[in-house]
Amino acid sequence: MKSETSDRPQVVPKLQQTARRLRRDIVEMIYAAGSGHPGGALSAIDFLTALYFYRMRYDPKNPKWPERDRFLLSKGHACAALYAVLAEAGFFPREELKRFRKIDSFLQGHVDYNEVPGAEMTGGSLGMGLSVGLGMALAARLDAASWRVYVMLGDGECDEGQVWEAAMAAAHHRLDNLTAIVDRNGLQQTRPTEDTIRLEPLEEKWKAFGWDTMTIDGHDMIQILDTLDLALQQKGKPVVIISRTVKGKGVSFMEGAADFHGRAPTKDELGQALAELSCPP
Amino acid sequence: MSQEVATRDAYGDALAKLGEVRQDLVVLDGDLSGSTKTGVFGKKFPDRFFDLGIAEQNIMCAAAGFAMSGKLPFVSTFAVFAPGRCFDQIRLQVAYNNLNVKIVTTHAGITTGEDGASAQALEDVAAVRAVANMTVIVPADGPETEAAVFAAAEHQGPVYMRLGRAKVPVIYKDGCDFKIGRASLLRDGKHAAIIACGVMVAEALEAADKLSSRGIEARVLDMATVKPVDAEAVARAAEETGAIVTAEEHNILGGLGSAVAEVVGETKPVPIQRVGIRDVFGRSGSPRELMERYGLTSKDIAAAVEKVIGRKSQLMRR
Numbered sequence: 001m002k003s004e005t006s007d008r009p010q011v012v013p014k015l016q017q018t019a020r021r022l023r024r025d026i027v028e029m030i031y032a033a034g035s036g037h038p039g040g041a042l043s044a045i046d047f048l049t050a051l052y053f054y055r056m057r058y059d060p061k062n063p064k065w066p067e068r069d070r071f072l073l074s075k076g077h078a079c080a081a082l083y084a085v086l087a088e089a090g091f092f093p094r095e096e097l098k099r100f101r102k103i104d105s106f107l108q109g110h111v112d113y114n115e116v117p118g119a120e121m122t123g124g125s126l127g128m129g130l131s132v133g134l135g136m137a138l139a140a141r142l143d144a145a146s147w148r149v150y151v152m153l154g155d156g157e158c159d160e161g162q163v164w165e166a167a168m169a170a171a172h173h174r175l176d177n178l179t180a181i182v183d184r185n186g187l188q189q190t191r192p193t194e195d196t197i198r199l200e201p202l203e204e205k206w207k208a209f210g211w212d213t214m215t216i217d218g219h220d221m222i223q224i225l226d227t228l229d230l231a232l233q234q235k236g237k238p239v240v241i242i243s244r245t246v247k248g249k250g251v252s253f254m255e256g257a258a259d260f261h262g263r264a265p266t267k268d269e270l271g272q273a274l275a276e277l278s279c280p281p
Numbered sequence: 282m283s284q285e286v287a288t289r290d291a292y293g294d295a296l297a298k299l300g301e302v303r304q305d306l307v308v309l310d311g312d313l314s315g316s317t318k319t320g321v322f323g324k325k326f327p328d329r330f331f332d333l334g335i336a337e338q339n340i341m342c343a344a345a346g347f348a349m350s351g352k353l354p355f356v357s358t359f360a361v362f363a364p365g366r367c368f369d370q371i372r373l374q375v376a377y378n379n380l381n382v383k384i385v386t387t388h389a390g391i392t393t394g395e396d397g398a399s400a401q402a403l404e405d406v407a408a409v410r411a412v413a414n415m416t417v418i419v420p421a422d423g424p425e426t427e428a429a430v431f432a433a434a435e436h437q438g439p440v441y442m443r444l445g446r447a448k449v450p451v452i453y454k455d456g457c458d459f460k461i462g463r464a465s466l467l468r469d470g471k472h473a474a475i476i477a478c479g480v481m482v483a484e485a486l487e488a489a490d491k492l493s494s495r496g497i498e499a500r501v502l503d504m505a506t507v508k509p510v511d512a513e514a515v516a517r518a519a520e521e522t523g524a525i526v527t528a529e530e531h532n533i534l535g536g537l538g539s540a541v542a543e544v545v546g547e548t549k550p551v552p553i554q555r556v557g558i559r560d561v562f563g564r565s566g567s568p569r570e571l572m573e574r575y576g577l578t579s580k581d582i583a584a585a586v587e588k589v590i591g592r593k594s595q596l597m598r599r
Binding site: 066113114120121122124125127128131132134135136137138139140142143161162165166168169 | 329343345348354369
């Protein structure tokens, strides 16, 4: 979808409202399941909203439309965010979100490539998405196709050596149809990223690997849209957007809390979260 | 004069042929295309050849990405590196997704030779066999390799195929009618059955000749598809001969021997003896010396046959 920046006053509030609604979906589905990863889903949801409702071309009635753009959730544990987005986009009924992680639901604890309409990769083991995206981007170029590949990684995920194998290869092959987004929420499962393996200077690392880099506030919708537009213009280099976010963003007691990497809210916590995320009537 | 062809050479030529009829074929390698012979395809179809360097985890997932985008990817490296360095990637992105990725490794087994243990894959079949959705093929010679490549390309789903480094005798001199999951009966016999794959098929045939001169008629089955194993052929061999010997260039734990023992144990229990690497690592040496040192020759197979026949007669006497 092409957009003039003059559209922003109309487009931005709508996207923000959508993201807010999807935040409710995220905490509700994880509560109903009794397990899940709310922190990393809430940090990623703004960018995901922009990708699906501003940038990407797809057809929910034809999930395998060959010309579609592909989004790969490499940080697969944040799938509550992707499920919420796919439901909102019409890939499957919203009702299914209530059955997240239940034995007969196609919304499993991590995305199943074959079962989820709209899913482009199987998640759950970190470090693989950029490589899968690399293969897709190379295939697209081989076919002279115009569809693009977007891969979202976690920052802790950048500990995995495979990420850098893919980064080197993508730059070597000048894949400007491949865009990476690092959801830089500063936390891994147990503690801050910088206390485990220091990632900074992260932008410089990606630059050194041959990528064009941009760093933004990942909760500022205007910055997100601007970088998505800029990414389209880059030629000859892949683009990485380092999206500085807050883990658990939108729910005060989850923000910056490592605890909510992988645990569901209690009933009281859910009530408080929904109150904070209440949508205007 | 018997002809000898390295299965990896047959692979390289087969890929080049396949590339002519399959426009969706792409080939990936990890800086080993001179050895794996994917370079033959690479020279002919450079646009469809991707050497992604010494980065096996990346290569395996890129292959998945190609398959998800409508391509037919063949991905090659040495058998120690796939599945060795990228097991999780094969497991999750290739097998769990049930993608049309064909992993063909070379330099498998102890006959890699002088490079030593780090280059001698003795566990790869066992590792991949334990992964759901994977088909596992170990061709015996050049012609069977070519037939298997084409069969793998036709097959819908992930395939693992392991080939050797050294030249091996041609067994299928008049071409190979290969079918995934179907064993080939190379020699009939009623006293025992030798079920072999890869380089051990030629050794099995030699063993059968030696045994015949001693009055023992051994059936020889080429079980090129280790997964799914041809359970019917195994059960029939057990039923009709009452004594089984398996032979593989691989650890006796988890590979062909285990696959056969699983069927035998559950359908028609008879004495069984596995010939293979006896759960040790290899070392540098010439391929022939190593096969002798580690018990992988026709002599070892013949001795194993005599052993199981002995156990068979003990059982009958009870």
